[in-house]
Amino acid sequence: MPWEFFKEGHAASYNVTIILPAYNEEVSIGSVVLLSRKYADRVIVVDDGSSDRTAEIAASAGAEVVVHSLNMGKGMAFKTGFAAAEGADIIVTMDSDGQHNPADIPRLVAPILQGEADMVNGSRYLTGHATDTPAYRRIGQTILDKATVMNSGIQITDSQSGFRAFAASTKDLFRFNAQGMAIESEMLADAGRNGLRVKEVPIGVRYDVDGSTEHPLRHGLTVLLNIFKDMEFNKPLYYFTLPGFLFVGIGLYMGLGFLRTFYLGGSLNFGPTVLMILLTLVGTFMSFTGIMLHSIACLSTHLK
Incomplete structure (x- = not known):
């Protein structure tokens, strides 16, 4: 859904709040906040124990900043951000490293505004396998997608996407227990357990930015083990x-x-x-x- 959907006044009565979990993202956080503010009423940056100037730059760019004194992981950053998003009608989560394009926000928000979904997942692979996705990432992604679908019961093509939109009514349904990047799969499991309507929309992503420093194999195995652990009670x-x-x-x-x-x-x-x-x-x-x-x-x- 293009930006014109917002301009025509369809979203005028809705408060859209963006949550950006950030850890040592001083290089990218300023531009991400500035671009995001064009599509939202509020931008909340959760500085998860950064040792650089992430919080200072985010605040200068116009974001509301909540600081964790220690690095507590993405799950806790989301928990803090969702709690701070009081008054929001729609909550959007994005990565703060510049991989996601804020111009895709109207596309994610549209199904919620139209009453078609409670949660919208931005997918890199909805129209097929993206040719610019590194092969090793796609293999691991496919394994995690299959495991997440088994655990959540939701047919999804990009289970590890951090670019999502949520109706505010869903904000208290998520556990936020997972450590690290496994939070994406856990939230889908929670969505499936609570019977949320989940829709996917296509998004773009950049791989030429400085993303996670965690080793891809270790990251994938950690997420997979967390999914299997969740299956013990969920499936x-x-x-x-x-x-x-x-x-x-x-x-x-x-x-x-x-x-x-x-x-x-x-x-x-x-x-x-x-x-x-x-x-x-x-x-x-x-x-x-x-x-x-x-x-x-x-x-x-x-x-x-």
Whole structure:
């Protein structure tokens, strides 16, 4: 949706607040704030324990600045920002390193203004695989997308996007427990758990700016482990029952092989036999555990 959507007065009665979590972003934060102010009523910068002039420059550019004395992670920065966004009708989150283009804000906000969504995800891949995305990023992104879809139940093409819009009515539904960059997947899981209407719109992104200093492989594994940990309570059938069925299947397959060997006059080896029994027992236990936790979760949801 173009900027003209705002200019025609459709958003005149709505307060749009932008939240920018920032950690040592003195190089980019000023320009990001200035550009963002063209599309918002308020810009809130959460300086997450920066050791440079991020807070000073953000304030000079016209942002409201909230400072964490220590670096507490992106999840806590979002929590602080959402709490500070009192009076907002729509909350927009963006990265503060200049990767996102504030001119895309009207496109993200439009589905909420039109009553089509409660949360809008800006996607780099909605129209296909972006050719300018580094190959190693896209491979890792695909894995994280699939895991996030399993956990959240929301069909999404860019689970790690930090460029999103939220109706203000959703601001108290998010846990903000995840450390680091896993917050994006956690918020999608919360959206799925609470039945939010989530829509994706295409956005652009720059990779020629100074982004995260964390190693991509370590970052990806950390996010993936957080998703699996969340599945323990959010999707117990995936976390327990599915692997349990796999273990039982392997155990039964081994058992059939042992029976065939025994029938043909062969002898059973102690080690493989014990392994077969353990796989079958553990798999059965995990399967029933997942089913029971799933039933409890469904009952809890129904009672709510």
